[in-house]
Amino acid sequence: MRVSFLHCVAIRAPGFAALTRASVIALAALLLLAASIRAAEPVAPANRYAVVGGGKLYYEECGSGAAIDVVLLHDGLLHAVTWNEVWAPLCAKYHVLRYDRRGYGRSDAASAPFAPEDDLFQLMRQTKMERAIIVGNSSGAGLALDFALAHPDMVEGLFLIGPVVHGMASSAYFAERSARASAPMIKGDTKSTAENWARDPFLIAASHPQARRKFLDLLSQSPQNLIAGGSFETRPSPPTVLRLSQIGAPTLVVVGESDIADVIAYGGAIEAALPIVFFEVWKDAGHLIQLEQPAALVARFDRFSRLADRREASVAPATLTAYVGTYRYNNRTIVITLNGGRLMLGLPDYPDKPLFAASSSRFFVRTTETEFEFQSDDAGKIRQLKIHNADGATIDCPRA
Numbered sequence: 184m185r186v187s188f189l190h191c192v193a194i195r196a197p198g199f200a201a202l203t204r205a206s207v208i209a210l211a212a213l214l215l216l217a218a219s220i221r222a223a224e225p226v227a228p229a230n231r232y233a234v235v236g237g238g239k240l241y242y243e244e245c246g247s248g249a250a251i252d253v254v255l256l257h258d259g260l261l262h263a264v265t266w267n268e269v270w271a272p273l274c275a276k277y278h279v280l281r282y283d284r285r286g287y288g289r290s291d292a293a294s295a296p297f298a299p300e301d302d303l304f305q306l307m308r309q310t311k312m313e314r315a316i317i318v319g320n321s322s323g324a325g326l327a328l329d330f331a332l333a334h335p336d337m338v339e340g341l342f343l344i345g346p347v348v349h350g351m352a353s354s355a356y357f358a359e360r361s362a363r364a365s366a367p368m369i370k371g372d373t374k375s376t377a378e379n380w381a382r383d384p385f386l387i388a389a390s391h392p393q394a395r396r397k398f399l400d401l402l403s404q405s406p407q408n409l410i411a412g413g414s415f416e417t418r419p420s421p422p423t424v425l426r427l428s429q430i431g432a433p434t435l436v437v438v439g440e441s442d443i444a445d446v447i448a449y450g451g452a453i454e455a456a457l458p459i460v461f462f463e464v465w466k467d468a469g470h471l472i473q474l475e476q477p478a479a480l481v482a483r484f485d486r487f488s489r490l491a492d493r494r495e496a497s498v499a500p501a502t503l504t505a506y507v508g509t510y511r512y513n514n515r516t517i518v519i520t521l522n523g524g525r526l527m528l529g530l531p532d533y534p535d536k537p538l539f540a541a542s543s544s545r546f547f548v549r550t551t552e553t554e555f556e557f558q559s560d561d562a563g564k565i566r567q568l569k570i571h572n573a574d575g576a577t578i579d580c581p582r583a
Contacts, residue, residue, distance in 0.1 A: 256323030262288030286411030340491030350422020439468030
C-alpha cells in the first residue's frame with residue numbers, strides 16, 4: 184500500500200479602606216502592568232471574527248483578488264497557527280481562509296451540539312468563497328471529507344494531509360497512545376500533557392527537532408486546545424466512511440512515513456473509494472507535514488491546484504464515441520468507455536478513472552500530470568492512444 188483548560192486569576196482584597204499603603208502601591212503597579220500588556224497586544228480587526236451558531240470564530244483571510252480559493256483546516260491539537268509556515272507563500276498566489284475551530288485558539292468553545300461542516304459553510308459565505316480547494320490536516324481532513332459530502336458544489340478539490348475518516352474505527356494501539364499522552368490532564372497538568380505530545384514519535388519525524396520545538400511552543404500557548412477536540416461535535420449520518428465513493432472532487436492524500444499506522448490505513452481507505460484520487464507517502468515526515476516540510480508542501484499544492492482548477496474543453500458526443508474501444512498497452516489492455524458523457528480509462532485490476540478534455544483529442548486526469556492523446560490516420564479513423572508522461576516520455580498504445 185502506498186501508501187478548557189482556562190485558568191482565571193482573581194485578586195481578592197478586603198476592600199480599599201483596609202489596604203495598607205504598600206498594598207495600594209503594589210496593586211496599582213499590577214494594574215498598570217496589565218494595562219501595558221493589553222496595550223501591547225495586537226487587536227484583531229473586527230472582521231477577523233464571525234458570529235456563527237451563537238459563538239465567535241476567529242478567522243484570517245488573505246489574497247482576496249486571486250482566482251483560486253483555498254481553505255486551511257487545522258488538526259486536533261494545534262489551531263490555525265499550524266499553517267504559519269505556509270501562510271505567506273499561499274497568500275502570494277491564492278485567496279486563502281484559515282480559522283480556529285470551536286474551542287481552539289481564539290474561537291469560542293461550543294456550548295451546544297453543532298456540525299463543523301456548517302461552520303465551514305458559513306465562513307466560506309462570509310469570505311465570499313463559492314468553491315474552494317479544501318486543505319485539511321488530521322481531523323481537519325476528516326472535516327474536509329464531511330464537507331465534500333454535505334456541499335459537493337463548493338469543493339474544487341481536496342488536499343488531505345495525514346487524514347482521518349469519520350466512522351472508521353481506530354486501533355487499540357492508537358487509543359492507548361492518546362491515553363498515555365493525555366494522562367496528566369486528569370490532574371489538570373497541561374504543561375506535561377503538551378510535553379508528552381511534543382515527544383510523540385508519530386506527529387513529527389525525528390529529523391525535525393526544530394519543528395518539534397515549534398509544536399510545543401504553539402501548543403503550550405493555547406492549552407485549551409487539549410480539551411477542545413470533539414466537544415459537542417456531531418458527525419454525519421450515515422458515516423462518512425460508508426460514503427467516500429460519493430466524493431467526486433479531485434483528491435490528493437499525503438501521509439508521512441513516520442505517521443501512525445492508523446493514518447496510513449485511513450489514507451488507503453480514501454484511495455480505494457474515491458474515483459479521482461492519488462495517494463503519496465512522504466519520506467522524512469510525520470503527521471504535521473506543514474511544520475516539517477512547508478516549502479515542499481506548498482510546491483506540491485501548487486501542482487495539485489493547477490490540475491484541480493484546470494478548465495475542461497467541450498467535445499462533441501460523436502467525437503467521444505469514436506474514442507471508445509480497446510488499446511494495447513505493452514502486454515496489457517486499456518479499455519476506454521463512455522459513461523454519462525465522460526470518457527473513462529480502465530486498466531485490469533484498477534478502478535476506471537475519468538478523463539477530462541484538454542482539447543478535442545487530448546485528455547488529462549486531475550491527480551497526475553499524465554495526458555492521453557487519441558491519434559487518427561489520414562482517413563480520420565482512430566489508430567492509437569498516445570500516453571504523455573510528466574517526464575516527457577511517451578508510450579504508443581495501438582488500437583486493438
